Amino acid sequence: MVPHIGERFRKIGWEMELFSLPRRIRNKGHDPIKFETFDWQTYAGNAIVDKYIQTYKDYIWWVKLRLSGQKYDLIHAHHPIAALAMKHIFVDTPVLMTIHSSYERELILNGRIADGGAEHRFLTAIYTELEHQTDQLMTVSNSFAKYIGTYLKEPELIEVIPNGYDEKRFKPVPHENEVTQLVTVCRLVPAKGLDILLRACAELRQRDIKFVLHIIGDGPIREELEALSQSLGIYDDTIFYGYMLHPEELMPFFDVFVLPSRAEAFGSVFAEAALCLLSLVGTDVGGISEQIENGANGLLVPSENPVALADALETVINDPHFRYEMARAGWNKAKKTYSLNRVISELKRIYTSFDKEIEQEQGTDKQET
Incomplete structure (x- = not known):
């Protein structure tokens, strides 16, 4: 910035x-x-x-x-x-x-x-x-x-x-995905709660809900997360990209941005995802809860709760219209506030x-x- x-x-x-x-x-x-x-x-x-x-x-x-x-x-x-x-x-x-x-x-x-x-x-x-x-x-x-x-x-x-944020860097792209594409962008460290995200996705798999999870970023626990995704049976539904210089170029082609952080001072990537017209799902912590009004421009869940996260993800996956309406509200707020x-x-x-x-x-x- x-x-x-x-x-x-x-x-x-x-x-x-x-x-x-x-x-x-x-x-x-x-x-x-x-x-x-x-x-x-x-x-x-x-x-x-x-x-x-x-x-x-x-x-x-x-x-x-x-x-x-x-x-x-x-x-x-x-x-x-x-x-x-x-x-x-x-x-x-x-x-x-x-x-x-x-x-x-x-x-x-x-x-x-x-x-x-x-x-x-x-x-x-x-x-x-x-x-x-x-x-x-x-x-x-x-x-x-x-x-x-x-x-x-x-x-x-x-x-x-x-x-x-410079709006020129974040632009929505019209697209239709047959299977809902979930994405998260962060450094792969425990503070980001990606272990909770993987467990939530495993819960979705048990409910026979289709999705693809894209994890953009690198960090010291990448191998640990990859091993966890294998043990949970969702490795084939998860793509680990590693570090990416300009993730905003790929972001608009996904459907839902999700990050269950354990703490965030602000959570810049939520605003960036909103400007790309993605639906938002995050934890009710720090600056995330100031960006997301639950049920209006995204969904908030308690931290450390994979079942609650799975419930929120199931909602946005199964209801594309609701997902789009929240994404549109998030986009409007981001353009105005950020x-x-x-x-x-x-x-x-x-x-x-x-x-x-x-x-x-x-x-x-x-x-x-």
Whole structure:
């Protein structure tokens, strides 16, 4: 989304620069790290924490190397490390931070760290540091704002701006499939609940309901999922694609998008699927439940419940008219609520609040990184 936003802002005369840390930069930074709101040293010695701190050092090193002497009206970061590093270097420049997801919840759900353990406490302490260091915190859903707000002193100041999408990239394609085509697009990790999806599809098979399940994406549990689909007797009904650079090019030819995530800050792929005129089935968690109004523009089911998921899938498979009506409602909502123009308008409002001169002189260049 960020490159498309930059392009739109440049079209209205606001100069923007995109900046990130290349993957090849490793162990270059050596500046001592100190946080204002907590002592990170108490968490040192844990792999996740040590890697986080080193990446922070590397980012500072890279910023000093590449951006030394530069001046910016405003900096909008999309990763906590980027926000903290930029504020470390550009002390007097307003730094805005959009928190897109919860790294700690993802690690917990994927079995990489313990709930309440040292790494978990460190990562949630970063939210407090971000509030202290940055000039504005933003996030992508009300549910996620509520989650991170538990770690902030003034949670009411969080701005919520749902993600926006370039409609030109997502276009419905008229098609008729003899057998209902289900699709999911995600990284293959436990947090996405694909084991629940496979068990739901096995339940459909037991009910003698025809379907084809397309799984687009790759990840560390792919072999495990393939083995599960074989043991459940649905391997011949399931297609594992692996990683795909532009899944939106294939998406419009399916019928139902389904993803039973265990947690989602927003769930961008639901909006993308809606713009492709797919019917939506998801879990009643996080940002998914803000996108889907159950029974109106999609179906919501409890997480960790393969039977409930199978029931929802049976409904959309057996009732094509209902499926289409929900898809049409989802498409209308996505076009209205998740348009890139809306995001541009919201960001412009926030950006100009930090510089009244820009508000008065709309033609003045603005720099952001």
